[in-house]
Structure formats: C-alpha cells, structure tokens
Amino acid sequence: MSELDIRNLSKSFGGVKAVNDVSFTVKRGEFLAMIGPNGAGKSTCFNMINGQLAPDAGEIHFERRNIAGMKPRDIWRLGVGRTFQIAATFGSMTVLENVQMALISHGRELYTMWSKAAALHRGRALAILGQVGMAEAADRPTRELAYGDVKRVELAIALANDPALLLMDEPTAGMAPRERNELIKLVKALVVERGISVLFTEHSMDVVFAFADRIIVLARGRVIADGNAAAIRENAKVREVYFGTGKTFAGAPA
Amino acid sequence: MTLNAFLFQALNGLSTASGLFLIAAGLSLIFGVSRIVNIAHGSLYMLGTYIAYTFATRIGGVTGFWGGIVATAIIVGIIGAAIEFVLLRRIYRAPELFQLLATFALVLVINDSALYLWGPEDLLGPRAPGLRDAIEVLGRRLPSYDLFLIFVGPAVLLVLHVVITKTRFGRLIRAATQDREMVGALGVNQAMLFTAVFALGSLLAGLGGALQIAREPANLATDLIAIGDAFVVVVVGGMGSISGAYLAAVLIAEVKALCIGLGVVDFGLMKINFTKFTLVAEFIVMAVVLIVRPYGLLGRPQGAVRSIAEAEEPIRPANVFVKALGIVVFAALLALPLFANYSPYLLVLGIDVLIAVLFAASLHFIMGPGGMHSFGHAAYFGLGAYGAALLVKWMAAPMGLALAFAPLAAFAGALLFGWFAVRLSGVYLAMLTLAFAQIIWAAVYQWEPITGGSNGVVGVWPPAPFNKATVYFLLALALTVPGVLLLRRLLFSPFGYAMRAGRDSPLRAEAIGIDVKRVHWLAFAIAGGICGIAGGLFAFAKGSISPETIHVGRSIDGLVMVLLGGLQTLTGPIVGASVFAVLQDTIMRSTVYWRALLGLVILFLVLIFPSGIVGTLVNLTRRIRLRRKAAT
Ligand SMILES: Nc1ncnc2c1ncn2[C@@H]1O[C@H](COP(=O)(O)OP(=O)(O)OP(=O)(O)O)[C@@H](O)[C@H]1O
Ligand SMILES: [Mg+2]
Numbered sequence: 001m002s003e004l005d006i007r008n009l010s011k012s013f014g015g016v017k018a019v020n021d022v023s024f025t026v027k028r029g030e031f032l033a034m035i036g037p038n039g040a041g042k043s044t045c046f047n048m049i050n051g052q053l054a055p056d057a058g059e060i061h062f063e064r065r066n067i068a069g070m071k072p073r074d075i076w077r078l079g080v081g082r083t084f085q086i087a088a089t090f091g092s093m094t095v096l097e098n099v100q101m102a103l104i105s106h107g108r109e110l111y112t113m114w115s116k117a118a119a120l121h122r123g124r125a126l127a128i129l130g131q132v133g134m135a136e137a138a139d140r141p142t143r144e145l146a147y148g149d150v151k152r153v154e155l156a157i158a159l160a161n162d163p164a165l166l167l168m169d170e171p172t173a174g175m176a177p178r179e180r181n182e183l184i185k186l187v188k189a190l191v192v193e194r195g196i197s198v199l200f201t202e203h204s205m206d207v208v209f210a211f212a213d214r215i216i217v218l219a220r221g222r223v224i225a226d227g228n229a230a231a232i233r234e235n236a237k238v239r240e241v242y243f244g245t246g247k248t249f250a251g252a253p254a
Numbered sequence: 255m256t257l258n259a260f261l262f263q264a265l266n267g268l269s270t271a272s273g274l275f276l277i278a279a280g281l282s283l284i285f286g287v288s289r290i291v292n293i294a295h296g297s298l299y300m301l302g303t304y305i306a307y308t309f310a311t312r313i314g315g316v317t318g319f320w321g322g323i324v325a326t327a328i329i330v331g332i333i334g335a336a337i338e339f340v341l342l343r344r345i346y347r348a349p350e351l352f353q354l355l356a357t358f359a360l361v362l363v364i365n366d367s368a369l370y371l372w373g374p375e376d377l378l379g380p381r382a383p384g385l386r387d388a389i390e391v392l393g394r395r396l397p398s399y400d401l402f403l404i405f406v407g408p409a410v411l412l413v414l415h416v417v418i419t420k421t422r423f424g425r426l427i428r429a430a431t432q433d434r435e436m437v438g439a440l441g442v443n444q445a446m447l448f449t450a451v452f453a454l455g456s457l458l459a460g461l462g463g464a465l466q467i468a469r470e471p472a473n474l475a476t477d478l479i480a481i482g483d484a485f486v487v488v489v490v491g492g493m494g495s496i497s498g499a500y501l502a503a504v505l506i507a508e509v510k511a512l513c514i515g516l517g518v519v520d521f522g523l524m525k526i527n528f529t530k531f532t533l534v535a536e537f538i539v540m541a542v543v544l545i546v547r548p549y550g551l552l553g554r555p556q557g558a559v560r561s562i563a564e565a566e567e568p569i570r571p572a573n574v575f576v577k578a579l580g581i582v583v584f585a586a587l588l589a590l591p592l593f594a595n596y597s598p599y600l601l602v603l604g605i606d607v608l609i610a611v612l613f614a615a616s617l618h619f620i621m622g623p624g625g626m627h628s629f630g631h632a633a634y635f636g637l638g639a640y641g642a643a644l645l646v647k648w649m650a651a652p653m654g655l656a657l658a659f660a661p662l663a664a665f666a667g668a669l670l671f672g673w674f675a676v677r678l679s680g681v682y683l684a685m686l687t688l689a690f691a692q693i694i695w696a697a698v699y700q701w702e703p704i705t706g707g708s709n710g711v712v713g714v715w716p717p718a719p720f721n722k723a724t725v726y727f728l729l730a731l732a733l734t735v736p737g738v739l740l741l742r743r744l745l746f747s748p749f750g751y752a753m754r755a756g757r758d759s760p761l762r763a764e765a766i767g768i769d770v771k772r773v774h775w776l777a778f779a780i781a782g783g784i785c786g787i788a789g790g791l792f793a794f795a796k797g798s799i800s801p802e803t804i805h806v807g808r809s810i811d812g813l814v815m816v817l818l819g820g821l822q823t824l825t826g827p828i829v830g831a832s833v834f835a836v837l838q839d840t841i842m843r844s845t846v847y848w849r850a851l852l853g854l855v856i857l858f859l860v861l862i863f864p865s866g867i868v869g870t871l872v873n874l875t876r877r878i879r880l881r882r883k884a885a886t
Binding site: 116160 | 566567568569571743744746747748749750751752754755757758759761762763764765766767768769773776
C-alpha cells in the first residue's frame with residue numbers, strides 16, 4: 001500500500017520547468033532515495049510535498065488525501081516531517097528547546113501563556129535527542145554547533161511529531177563520509193523500528209546504493225529511472241546523465 | 255457635482271502627484287541600489303525649500319527663483335553625497351534597524367541645523383516669475399504654476415528613464431538594484447556608484463523641495479511630512495521601482511483629489527464629508543495595495559526575514575544576582591516617596607521613568623524576541639492616552655475605568671494595525687507601522703470636535719488621593735511592575751518561544767505547525783495593549799494629552815531606549831528607558847537644540863556602542879569568566 005502518491009506534478013519558475021510531469025509513489029515503511037544532478041528539481045519536489053510551494057499542476061496524495069497546495073503547517077499536522085537542504089533550526093534556542101518547540105506545537109500548546117516552555121516535554125525531547133546522538137549537547141545553543149550536529153538536531157525536530165512520512169533534503173550535506181554513513185544508518189534503523197516512510201535526497205552514491213530500498217532518478221525535472229540499486233546501476237539513461245556514456249558507477253567518488 | 259469640477263480636481267491631483275513623485279523617486283532609487291531606507295530624505299527635501307527660499311529672496315527675480323531652484327538641487331545633491339561619504343558608508347553592513355536609526359538621527363540633526371540657520375518662523379517664498387497668473391481651465395482658474403508642475407513629474411520620469419536605460423551609469427544602477435551579488439563584483443566602482451546614486455536621489459529631493467516654495471512656506475515640520483508621504487508612495491509603488499513611484503504618486507494624489515471633489519455627500523440616511531478622508535486616503539490606498547500586492551504595484555519580493563544581525567543567546571531565567579538586584583531596586587522604588595520631601599521633583603521624574611520603562615518594555619517585546627521593528631509604537635501609547643482621556647472628558651469616567659480602558663483601546667488598535675504589519679517584515683514593516691502611527695496622529699489632530707485637535711484634551715487630573723505625587727507614583731509602580739513581569743513571563747511561556755521561533759526561522763517554524771503570522775499578530779496586539787497602560791498613566795500624570803506627545807518622536811524615543819539598554823537582553827529595555835528618561839528630563843530640557851543632541855546620542859549608539867548598556871555588561875562579564883576559566 002502506498003503512503004505517498006505523486007501524480008503528474010509540475011512546477012515552473014519563469015520559463016524553467018523545474019519539475020515536469022513527475023509521478024511516483026512511496027510505500028509505507030519504504031526508504032526511498034531521490035537522486036539527480038544539481039538543479040534536477042529534487043528540492044522543488046520536496047517543497048511541493050510539504051507545502052512550501054504550490055504545484056502548477058498535479059496531485060499529491062498522502063494517506064489518500066490530496067494535500068497539494070495545503071500550507072506547510074497543516075501538512076505537518078497530518079504527519080509529514082521535513083528537513084531542509086540548508087538546515088533550519090532556531091538559533092536562539094538550545095538544542096533541547098528546539099525539540100521542545102516541536103513537541104509543544106504537536107501538543108497544541110503554542111498559545112499557552114503561563115507555563116514555562118523550558119519545563120515542558122523535557123523527557124520526551126531528551127529521548128529523541130538520545131536517538132539521534134545529541135543528548136549530550138542538549139543544553140548548548142544550537143547556533144554554536146558544528147553543521148553536521150545541526151543536521152542531527154533538525155532530524156530530531158522532524159521526528160518530534162511521530163511523522164508517518166519524513167522528507168529529508170540532503171540530510172548529510174556538510175558531513176564527513178564516515179559521519180554520513182552513520183547518520184543514514186541511524187535513520188534507517190529508526191525508520192524500520194517505527195515504520196516511518198522516508199523520502200530523501202543524497203549526493204553520495206555509496207550511501208544511496210548501500211541503504212536505499214528503491215531509487216528514483218530525476219534529471220531536468222523529469223523522472224528518468226525508478227528501481228532498485230542494481231537496476232539503477234545498469235540503467236543507460238542514468239549513466240548518461242551522471243557520467244556521459246560508457247562509464248559506470250563502479251569507480252564513482254562518493 | 256459636475257463632471258467639469260471632477261476633471262478639474264483630477265488636474266489638481268496631477269500637480270500634487272508631481273511633488274510626491276519627486277520626493278519618492280529619490281528615496282526609491284537610493285533604496286534600490288544601497289538597500290538603505292534613508293529617513294533623512296525628507297530632511298533633504300526640507301533643506302531644498304529653505305535653500306531655494308534663500309536664493310529667491312536674497313538674489314530675487316528670475317535668476318534668484320529659477321536659477322535658485324537649479325542651484326538648490328545641485329547643492330542638496332552635494333549634501334547627499336557628503337552624507338553618504340561620511341556616515342552611511344559605515345553602516346551598509348549594519349542591521350537594517352541601525353540603518354534606519356542612523357538616518358533618523360540625521361533627521362534630528364538637520365532639523366536643528368535648519369532651526370539654527372533659518373529660525374522657527376514659516377518662510378513664504380515669492381511667486382514664480384513668469385508663472386504668476388492663472389489660466390482658465392474647465393471653467394475654473396488654475397494657477398499656471400500648478401499647470402507647470404503637472405508636467406514636471408512626467409518630465410523627470412522620462413529623464414530618469416533615459417538615464418537608467420541608456421547610460422552606463424544607469425546600467426550599473428539596474429544591475430545593483432536587481433542583483434545584489436553583482437554589486438560586489440563591480441568592485442572599486444561600487445563606492446562611486448553608491449555616492450553618485452545618493453547624489454542623484456538627494457538632488458531630486460532638493461528639486462522637489464525647491465519647486466514647492468511658490469506654493470507652500472518653508473517649515474520645520476516639512477521633513478517628517480515629506481518622508482511620511484514618500485514612504486507611502488514608495489511602498490505602494492514598490493521599493494526600488496521608479497515607474498512604480500510615479501504610478502503610486504498619481505494614484506494617491508487622485509484618490510485625495512477625489513475625496514476633495516466629492517466634498518459632502520448626502521446619502522439620504524447620513525451625510526459623509528469626504529474631505530475629512532484626505533489624511534486617511536493614502537493609508538487606505540496603501541493598505542489595499544499591500545494586501546493585494548505585498549511588495550507594491552511594481553515591486554519585487556525581497557528576501558525578507560525577521561532576522562537579527564548577531565545570533566542571540568538562549569534566554570535563561572534570572573540568576574540569583576539579577577533576582578536580588580530586582581528586589582533591591584523594587585524596594586528602593588517603594589521607598590522613593592520617603593525622599594520626596596527633600597526633592598519633590600524626584601517623584602515626577604520617577605513617574606516619567608516608570609512610564610518610559612513600560613513603553614520601552616512593550617516595544618522590546620515585539621522588537622527583540624519578535625523581530626518586528628516597529629517604528630510606530632507611539633500609536634498605541636496614543637490610543638491608550640487618548641482612550642483614557644476621552645473617556646474622562648466625554649463620559650466623566652472615573653480614573654480606574656479610564657485606566658482599564660486604555661490598554662483595551664490600544665489592544666484593539668494594535669489588533670487592527672498588527673494584522674497588516676505582520677504580513678510584512680524588515681523595512682516594509684517599519685514603514686507600515688510608522689504610517690499607522692502617523693494616521694493615529696493625524697486622526698486626533700483633525701478630529702477636533704472630539705479630540706480637541708492640536709490643543710489636545712486637558713483637565714485629565716487624577717482624583718484624590720491620587721492627585722498627590724506620592725500616591726500616583728505608587729499607582730504607576732503598581733501598574734508598571736506587573737506589566738513588565740507579565741511581558742517577561744510571556745517570553746518564557748510556549749507563546750513567547752513560538753514568537754522567537756517565528757523570528758529565528760519562519761521556514762522551520764511553519765514546518766512544525768506554527769502559524770507564525772498569527773503568533774506575531776497576537777504578540778503585536780499584546781505589546782500594544784501593555785503600551786496602552788503606559789499611555790493611560792501618562793495622560794493622568796500630565797493632566798492632559800496632545801497630538802504632539804504621541805508624534806513620531808515618541809516612537810523613535812522608544813527605539814533609542816531599547817537600543818540604549820541592548821536589544822538582545824531582557825533587562826535592557828528597563829535600563830535603557832530609565833537612563834533615557836533621566837537624560838531627557840535633565841540634559842535635554844536644558845538646550846533648545848535637544849533634537850540634535852538626541853541625534854548625536856543615536857549616532858554614537860549605532861556606530862560605537864551597538865549592543866547597548868546591558869549587552870555590553872553581559873559581554874564583559876562573559877569575557878572575564880572565560881578568561882578566568884582559561885587561567886585555572
Ligand atoms: N524559487 C525559485 N525561483 C526560481 N527558480 C528556482 C527556484 N527554486 C528552484 N529554481 C530552479 O529550479 C530548478 C530546480 O531546482 P531545485 O532546487 O529543485 O534542484 P535540486 O535538484 O534540489 O538541486 P540541488 O542538488 O542543487 O539541490 C533549478 O534550475 C533552479 O534554478
Ligand atoms: Mg536541492
């Protein structure tokens with residue numbers, strides 16, 4: 001059964017067709033990678049799925065409901081978490097407070113004016129931070145963290161409302177190769193444990209081929225391939241987009 | 255009314271539009287290239303009126319008038335270039351708020367310079383040689399000078415258009431306006447380009463001012479009126495768009511002309527006097543345009559975020575030291591009446607300080623943690639003060655009721671204006687809030703039968719026992735302390751966190767279910783309500799309230815208080831307001847040129863002392879602690 005069903009999605013900026021008639025599905029519990037060269041339209045896809053952008057055409061069905069054009073905050077309440085290509089966190093808050101903020105919103109306590117925010121949902125927030133390996137840094141200001149750690153905090157925020165679907169736009173950007181592997185491994189473990197579906201983009205092919213259940217390849221706004229690692233590796237169109245003709249992924253740098 | 259009369263008013267509107275366009279075009283041009291909103295632009299316009307007056311009267315005749323206008327434009331252009339070279343160049347990278355404040359400081363300094371050079375009297379220039387008569391148009395007499403002005407606007411627009419599209423200078427302007435990165439790539443040219451654009455923009459302002467001397471007297475209030483009009487025109491037209499500015503100038507002038515043309519209309523059930531709407535007309539036009547097109551008629555979206563330059567420390571509950579200090583200060587304030595016998599003035603000063611603290615704390619609430627740099631907080635002070643005073647005047651309400659009504663009136667006003675304001679950010683928000691404050695000011699000024707016009711409302715004295723300074727001081731204390739504590743409590747609540755989340759990263763906040771606009775809207779209204787209490791207290795403390803006390807100057811005072819204490823600290827506004835109020839009541843009262851003095855204080859703060867008193871103290875203690883840690 002599919003959780004997210006994208007049908008004929010399109011979006012143009014001026015004359016540029018950033019996303020052009022894209023259709024694909026994400027099944028429940030699937031760990032799905034979307035890859036493609038720079039400017040392929042990956043972030044634009046993500047932006048439409050979580051409501052940042054309204055599509056020009058097409059439908060986005062999440063749990064059998066068309067969410068195309070809905071606001072990000074409403075889509076989040078339906079259970080879609082998101083991390084951004086350039087991590088977005090609350091710089092003037094501590095790591096713990098960042099996660100507490102999401103939990104407060106999830107508990108619909110945003111307009112509470114008397115209780116102290118710092119005392120709310122502490123335990124739950126610490127537990128989530130523990131899962132992403134950031135519990136130690138709980139009381140540090142987020143803006144002081146190394147970029148890789150900010151990405152982890154962002155992941156913790158995105159996990160706070162127990163999402164059914166997690167959209168991760170380059171979750172490992174700015175990380176060293178080892179750290180990348182660890183983070184994706186961690187996410188995969190969480191996903192399996194909680195049954196979350198994940199759609200993620202990633203520039204490191206090693207990571208993608210090692211962990212993704214399925215891979216979608218986007219180029220110039222179109223889906224040019226959709227299949228498992230082996231199929232994508234062998235796909236002539238994909239090779240052409242990535243390396244010109246003739247070469248293979250075997251020697252590709254991560 | 256007849257069709258002819260309508261058309262005649264429309265013609266009149268076009269000549270007004272030319273004047274508006276000349277001020278707005280320069281402002282928009284400068285903003286487009288440098289991203290600085292030069293509040294002193296209205297002051298350059300005012301200088302234009304004074305300098306042209308001097309030429310026209312000293313030299314006289316055709317040379318003095320027409321030659322004087324040309325010379326004035328050039329002189330004001332040079333002054334603008336000098337300002338850019340000496341001051342603005344230093345603050346291109348400073349936070350927007352500081353840029354706005356620095357240019358406002360210039361307004362104050364220029365205003366006092368004009369007062370020094372030309373005196374306080376209005377100066378009416380001669381009529382234009384060669385255009386003294388009037389001609390018959392549509393059965394009415396139109397001064398030929400007005401007819402001439404109608405053509406000035408389009409002519410300047412045409413010249414600017416040619417300069418911008420056909421010359422190398424124009425290409426650079428376009429490149430800088432459309433693509434910020436490219437300006438950096440221009441390298442050495444950049445400094446020259448900026449100076450040249452400031453010169454050109456200032457020249458236009460000077461020209462606009464100079465052309466007015468045949469119609470209106472040179473006057474020291476012109477600077478703020480001109481900048482207010484120019485803001486509205488530029489916001490409506492779209493920041494950085496010259497054609498947009500002309501379009502907006504015509505639109506606003508014509509709507510006003512229409513209001514005058516309609517006059518009193520009898521709708522059967524009631525009569526409406528449309529001429530009363532002229533002051534609000536531009537506001538309504540602006541509100542409508544901003545709702546439909548948030549970046550103006552021909553403007554383009556700005557990458558606008560409610561960000562602050564330096565990232566802020568997480569907020570922490572007060573430590574033992576701060577708590578103890580707070581209790582000591584509170585006890586000292588409670589004991590203040592005991593010293594009143596030695597110096598009765600002490601209590602008056604104390605009341606002023608308390609009102610200032612509440613005013614500044616409420617402004618800081620939306621400005622610091624909310625990131626909404628309101629340049630019109632005086633509006634809510636005014637709504638509170640007038641709300642209370644009018645209730646006393648017309649309903650003979652007791653003081654308690656009036657003081658309770660003050661925050662409600664201010665809250666309601668802030669709810670209305672805030673709805674628009676939170677849709678914008680950065681300079682747009684600053685200008686819109688400023689415009690709203692001007693509207694409130696204009697409304698109380700114009701609505702004479704109700705508000706007493708320029709005389710204000712008098713005789714708002716507190717009843718016994720509050721008529722004694724001692725008791726009133728304690729009352730002020732009893733309202734200020736809970737008010738400040740309430741705001742503080744809110745900042746630590748989920749609501750306060752949500753407000754800060756929306757400021758830190760609107761993107762992230764919306765992506766975790768926070769309706770940022772709604773949160774900021776409510777925060778804006780709450781701050782307005784609290785500010786209203788300060789206004790109510792003020793009215794009863796002074797026994798009166800006049801339009802002058804709620805003018806833009808008060809908004810700016812608030813900004814200075816917040817900055818003086820430190821924008822990024824929670825105790826900052828309290829310290830800043832106290833220091834400022836004491837300074838104002840002592841030093842500033844002792845000189846005629848207090849505006850210039852205040853301007854210099856602001857410049858000092860912005861250029862040398864940007865984190866304010868408390869911010870600097872915090873930084874110092876942190877540095878000492880770090881050094882100690884390093885030593886052990
Ligand atoms: N807001 C926007 N306005 C105009 N063009 C845009 C906008 N956002 C994206 N584009 C354009 O749309 C195309 C797709 O961009 P997108 O960011 O979706 O690519 P991407 O696959 O995420 O690339 P990357 O791997 O570099 O992140 C690009 O040509 C980009 O320039
Ligand atoms: Mg991308």
